[in-house]
Amino acid sequence: MWNRSFLILHGVENRRPAEHWQHDLALRLRERGEQVFYPQLPDPDRPTLRGWTGAVEAELGMMRGERVVVCHSLACVAWLHVAADRAEPPADRVLLVAPPGPSVFDWDAVAGFTPAGLDLKALRPAAAAPRLVCSDGDPYCPEGAADAYGEPMGCEVDLLPGAGHIAVPDGYGPWPSVLEWCLDPSVRLAPRP
Template sequence: MQGVRDAMGQHGLHAGPLEQDLQRGHAARRGIALVGGGDVQPQLPGHAPHHAEAEHPDYRTRRDDRAPGAHPPRLAGLGPEHWQTWLAGRLQAAGAHVQYPDLPACDVPCPDRWGAALQGELRRLAAGPGERIVICHSLGCVLWLREAARIAPRHRVDRVVLVAPPCPGAAIPELAGFYPTGADRAAVDAAAGHTRLVCSDDDDYCPGPGAPEQWGRPLGLEVDLLPGAGHLNVDAGYGPWPAMRSWALGEVAVLAQAEGAKNGAEM
């Protein structure tokens, strides 16, 4: 069974790109950070609430509640086949400044240490010129939301995309410390000029009402819903993801309408 895998990087913006930026896509004027969160072990049926009460600070799931044969999640690097790794190479080739660091102690997720690492990456990003972008996947999205209220105004980014954030209802014991995030709309708006949520309608790591209801509606996020895209990871066909490259370079403003190139197909 696939566990939680992890890596990190950032680059962000919250009020959509300017029209002229969408037209010219000056990669050399962009700093992009990729924040990975890995592939989270799906919640086994009946082991966790699917609603807001799952984000209670005392919420935990015991390891011995797992079904026979279930393995605890494992945290490791995202690996060469993951779309963030592919994207980092493509963006660097286009001339963008790319940050794609590993999170500390990634075999045991630690919100405080990971938060400090994220803040450090944002400081590095702020030191460079041009548009600043953060691209988060999975638990990296939850990390961003946890840290949003702590981001200094001078480190505010331009655009952020949150791809397939897991929900508290997934009930991964190792991830319980990341909830509640404490995020609200004001904190998200203060952290970035424009924030998008990209998710599917069948993500096992966000059971119940799904990411649009868990994260999108309460935080006022623009949502790109990709039907049948699972956790938007390698298993779902997201190795190469040209649409995400186009979004990062300011060539498109919406990911849903640019979707369709995955499973190794390049655009």
């Protein structure tokens, strides 16, 4: 029986490429004998909130022990919708990496995910005190994720200077810091070396 399990959730248009830090993270955790769920979320090019939250709920139902969730991009907002629908925190630890900013939800492919109706201040207990990792120059969050999400949710924030959207084009293949955080939540996330 596992004493913890990890759920790794990708963003829009992501088909879990081997070059992405999330793919590498899943491999590294499995090499250590950890239970890892890294699902391909439905319709990644034209996702629906209902499709993604349903898939996340199904994965949560299989997790055992401490539940650790690592989200990137649109999955961060999908996660917030999952947490908003729960009376109890659905995970023990949550890492939100590079969530999209409010202006991104003008894009019709992701408009249904808008966090506009969510009370982010009330979400903190339901989201198990998430940790937010963001860049100071994310093109998908020109408003700044620390202001748009971190401040209202009262999250600890790790700001990575010049890290873009914290994805493959920004040099985020293997990212040792995220693996370290998964194994030890006291670790501060740092830019990729």
